[in-house]
Amino acid sequence: MHAGRLLNVLILAAFAVLETCGYTEILCQPLQKPQNGVFSVRQCMSQPSVRMICAVICYPGYVVQGQASVVCKNDGTWSGTPGYCRDNQSPIIRHETSNIIVNAALDSNQAVVNWEQDKPRVIDNSRKVPSVRLYIGGREIKGGGYEHTFKIGLTTVKYVFTDDSGNSADFFFRVEVRDVQPPTITCPKVDPVVSPDREVDVSWVQPTVTDNSGKPVRVISNMSPGKLYRGRYKVVYEARDEAGNRASCSFTLHVRPPKCPDLHTPINGAVSCDTFGFGMFCTLQCQNPYDFDLPAGMTSVPNYYACGGGGRWFPSTQVPDCTRYQNPNGSFVRTLYYDNECPDPRAQKQIKENGVSSFKMSPFGSSCNCGLTVDDFRVICGATNTSAVRAPDNQSPIISHQTSDITVNAALDSNQAVVNWEQDKPRVTDNSGKVPSVRLYISGREIKGGGYEHTFKIGVTTVKYVFTDDSGNSADFIFRVDVRDVQPPTITCPKVDPVVSTNREVDVSWVQPTVTDNSGKPVTVISNFSPGKFYWGRYKVVYDARDEAGNRASCSFTLNVEPPKCPDLHTPINGALSCDTFGFGMFCTLQCQNPYDFDLPTGMTSVPNYYVCGGGGRWAPTTQVPDCTRYQNRNEYLVRTLYYDYKCPDPRAQKQIKENTVSIFQETPFGWLCNCNVTVENFRVICGATNTSAVRGTPGSK
CATH class of the missing domain: 2.60.40.10 (Immunoglobulins)
Structure with missing residues (x-):
């Protein structure tokens, strides 16, 4: 007789003897499946037998409240009431809104920000949608929503998600509204100020300044109302808001004295006066080869004449004539002489150029800071006389080339830079024919030895050159070195x-x-x-x-x-173990290669659909792993996802094992809560050893 049939006959015979002897199996009342959990033994809900222990196993995120297990007693009653599964897991925030940076709206101190495309996503193990509370700047926003108005600055936005059991989770992100719009500044219109005093108290209406931020704006100026000398001033106001945005405006301020009488025009010479201001600045010049014939009490010819506040010329009203010849052994200030006769266009141009140079080297030119040309001067020619005398050197050195402002980057990993301007060094000449002495100042400190290469710190530094001839006449100019920091931290x-x-x-x-x-x-x-x-x-x-x-x-x-890593599960003989790779390797399934089946050890009534590593580092529902060391009984119902074809290392088997695990995972509470697109790529396979021995049955047994 076939071994399987013989076994069935023996079992039936055993039940017949028990019934003859009056034996009746004692069962307890089946238990109801705990919500959000299962019992450790499936029979607890169908045919619980005497001494069967039914332990409540809660789904992830739930804990047992009440009695963790009950026992079916000999009299067919339960040892107590089994507990229930209480939700103790906070909602899971699957996606957090990223920090947002926007610019404030034009002419506004705020911006409308919408994060609906980056809204948070949250799930809960209860499969219900948690309640949401939104806080902006610490204040709860009723109604929530994904679009709100934010002021300039940094604002914290906080979301709090709470499930029906009172478990909550939160996160925050920041919204930075940047002010990129410069202030609006409007300068006043200022009329010329006429006074006989050289120093005049001058006032004007301050500029009007507004800013979209509504916050105070810092305003600075190169000049303030107060005492000013005669001249033309460019008054510049700069407004800077708290965000560092800048705007500026400017106006020209004329401070002038009453008009002076016309200067005497020198014989054999000319007078060149400005046309851009008040006709207050004039220079005397002689036609070569004539020179100034100084009257008694006059020791030198002024570099320029300026109209004083009282309507008088200074430093003197005396104007010497060019009624002597130049001394060829003497030194001459180039800007006091010109070639050709005065009416000649070439002479006119040279006289005006001399006037421009004299003005730029004067205190008026230094304070004016304006780009004057020959078009800003006029020429008045004197009469001709061939008599002449000589005059001393009172002309400053002439700077024919000034070093340009320099901008460089700081050296790598340094807060400074070595700057060389030898290719753009200044050039200077003197009417004496000798080379003037040179003094170099960097940030106001004299640098002994001068040179064209020096080390500068990050920032803007002023460099000044002073040239002095043997007669003590000097000329100077400045340029700036800007060392920029372009290296990130x-x-x-x-x-x-x-x-x-x-x-x-x-x-x-x-x-x-x-x-x-x-x-x-x-x-x-x-x-x-x-x-x-x-x-x-x-x-x-x-x-x-x-x-x-x-x-x-x-x-x-x-x-x-x-969580702590669980110990490795035993890999079944003639079978395989498949575990996730996307989490912490906490979800695994057992599978047998066809035609093998699970050989359950004593006390194990069924094979779990899956094993889960709990937070305490222990496997649930059990640590027992049966081997596939018996043949399948074709009369028994088999769960398709617990079996696979081909040998485990075969790529076809590997694919089938992973597909089975994906199917099982999707039907579990973990799959429901994950709400993720899990594929075979998210699982790995561990193959067990091969053993062809079987405990019971033969292939194809019934």
């Missing part, structure tokens, strides 16, 4: 080991990044996460560093917060 994030805890919410801390900057100045550092409480999961922590020049750098690291 250096930021190094810490190496953070995984945080392992049995609690789903863990206090996590880490060492802050190390930040340095070549400028040596403070660096602003912000991050998307701060040390504190974290749920199990993977987090990308990003730090952003910004120096005073606006250069930026960032670093990041991955923070893993995970």
Whole structure:
């Protein structure tokens, strides 16, 4: 007789003997399946037998409330009432809204911000949608929504999600509304100020300044109302708001004395006076080869004549004539002489050029800071006389080329730069024919030895040259060196080991990044996460560093917060183990290769559809793993997803094993809560050893 049939006959015979002897099996009342959980033994809900222990196993996110297990007693009653599964898991935030940076609306101190395309996504193990509370700047916003108005500045937005059991989770992001619009500044219209005094009290209406931010605006000016000397001034106002946006306006201020009488025009010479101002600035010039014939009491010819506040010329009203010849051994101020006869167009041009040069080298030219040309001067020619005398040197050196302003970048990893301007060095001549002495000043400090190469710190530095001839006449000019910081800070994030805890919410801390900057100045550092409480999961922590020049750098690291690792499950003989790779390897299934089946050990009534590693580092519902060491009984119902064809290493078997696991996962509470598109790529396979022996049956047994 076939071994399987013989076994069935023996079992039937045994039940017949028991019935003859009056034996009746004692059963307890079947238990109702606990909501959000299962019993450790399926028979607890169908035919619970005497001494059967029924333990309540809750789905992830739930804990047993009440009696964790009950026993079917010998009299057919339960040892107590089984507990129920209470929800103790906070909602899971699947996606957090990123920090938002926007510009304020035009002429406004705020911006409308919408994050519907980046709205948060949250799920709960109860499969119900948690309630939502929205806080902006610490104030709860009724009605929530994804579009709100934010003022200029940095505002914290916080979401709080709460499930029906009162468990809550929250996160926050920041909205930065930047002010990029410069202030509006309007300068006044100022009429000329006429006074006989050289120094005059001058006042004007301050500019009108407004800013879209509504906050105070800092206004600075190169000049303030008060005492001013005669001249033409360009008054510049600059407005700067709290965000650093700038705007400026300017106006020209004329401070002039009453008109002076016309100067005497020198014989054999000419007078050149300005036309751009008040005709207050004039120079005397002689036609070559004539020179100034100084009257008694006059020791030198003024470089220029200026009309004084009392309507008189200074430094003198005396105007010498060019009624003597030049001394060929003497020195001459070039700007006091011209070639050709005065009416000649060439002479007219030279006389005006001399007038421009004299003006620029005067205090009036230094304060005017205006681009004068020959068109800003007129010429009055004197009569001709061939008599002549000689005059001393009173002309300053002539700077024919000035070094231009220089802009360079600071050296790598340095707060300074070496600057060389030898290719653009100044050029100077003197009427004496000798080379003037040179003094170099950097930031007001004289540099002995001069030179054309020096080291400058980050920022703007003023460089000044002063040239002096043997007669003590001097000329000077300045240029500026701007050393810019273009190198971003250096930021190094810490190496953070995984945080392992049995609690789903863990206090996590880490060492802050190390930040340095070549400028040596403070660096602003912000991050998307701060040390504190974290749920199990993977987090990308990003730090952003910004120096005073606006250069930026960032670093990041991955923070893993995970439960303790469970011990490796036994891999069934003639079977395989398939576990997830997308989480922490906490979800596994057992499968047998056809035609093998699970050989259940004593006390094990069925094979779990799946094994889950709990937060305490233990497998549920059991640690027992049966081997596939018996042949399948074709009369028994087989769960398709627990079996596969081909040998385990075969790629076809690998694919089938993973597909079975995907199907099982999707039908579990984990699959429902995950709400994720899990594929075979998210699982791995561990093959068991091969053994052709079987405990019961033969292939194809009934």
